[in-house]
Amino acid sequence: MYSLEGFGHLLLQGTFITIQLALASLVLGLIFGLAGAAMKLSRFWPLRLLAGLYTAVLRGVPELVVILFVYFGGVLIVNSVAGLLGYDGYIDVSAFAAGVTALSLTFGAYAAEIFRGAVLAVPKGQIEAARACGMAPSTIGLRILLPQVWRFALPGLGNTFLIILKETALVSIIGLDELMRKTEIAVGYTKKPFTFFLTAAFIYLALTVIVMGVQRWLEARASRGVAGEARA
């Protein structure tokens, strides 16, 4: 690999942080998504309302605004809560933590809708049949719902993760040293913005292609034994 005037390793370091940021947001976001979907499907209306508000706000507000809010507002909120709890030092919120929080909240909002749709897509008769066989609710969840919800939700989750992967670039605006920020540093030294931003673009493109490949593989795996789906 050619060294990009000695800045190649810098971009690689940035790529590594971008990947960490995206994966951390994915894991935390899946948890938010599952919790959100469970609340949306709950019989208890305040939970439904809360989850509805969560998904409506996070899907209707630009991710950049969410990131700026979490980073600049989050410091104030964390410190005032710590103050109320009797802690009088100063707590710093790292750009990485703020980025993961903002991106996973966004991913979770989209994932909640996807999971909800996937649960509703499982035919009700199957659950009734499982109950009639005497399966415990937890067994029904694990054996009947989960495998199918996973299969129905995968395409949507994959697409949303692709969006989040590209949005990790926005965390450079609050100063996290991920790929985009490292690229800007390289541009500052070399005065070659086109070369370096184009290189960054191709790195993101490569990451996108890898994620698409994994997505296709997972989808094919999840639909084993199902006729005529995701076989291409």
Next chain:
Amino acid sequence: MNVDLMIESLPALLSGLLVTLKLVAAALVLGFVIALPTALARLSRNIGLRGIALGYVFFFRGTPLLVQIFLIYYGFSQFEAVRDSLLWPILREPYWCALIAFALNTGAYTAEVFRGGIQSVPHGQVEAARAIGMAPATVFRRIIWPQALRQALPAYGNEMILLVKASSLASTVTLMDITGVARTLAAETYMPIELFTAAAGIYLALTYAMSWGIVLLERKLTPAGAWQ
């Protein structure tokens, strides 16, 4: 929370809303102009056209919008030929660079939406239209496009809302859109919670109004008793 500050900063934020609306409207028009030929090129029998359209769509959907904006705003200045060219007065302005990036970005996503819509029109209808002697252009204008647009409308509406949200990146090249105003005021007043909440509220109202508008349009474009 300081509600007085939120009310005080409302006029400035609404002037930012105007910038956002202007950018989004212009990018939508330009994006449409780019998307339609791109969708047709993607479906063309000519492998060259198909390849170019695929490359364009793949690049702009596979890379972050921020990279695209920086590539256009900072990137082109690397070349002396560009700096000396007639295009420089345009490529020097953050407004035009942001607009070009938004248009190219939304054009790529919209092209795929339109392609799906065009492909959803049953082939038998096209054959029937050809059989009664319609010219290809007439077939497209009278048979394919009206149905393709109706079919693509929900996804096209989603793309419009995504563009509103994406337009917040205009603030990264110093433009004073809603996010730009909120960032500046937040830095001046040290009240980020109030200002970003107010900005979020305006975006929420805007995206909500748009999704309602799209639902109404969908109803209007669905003839009574029609398919679906």
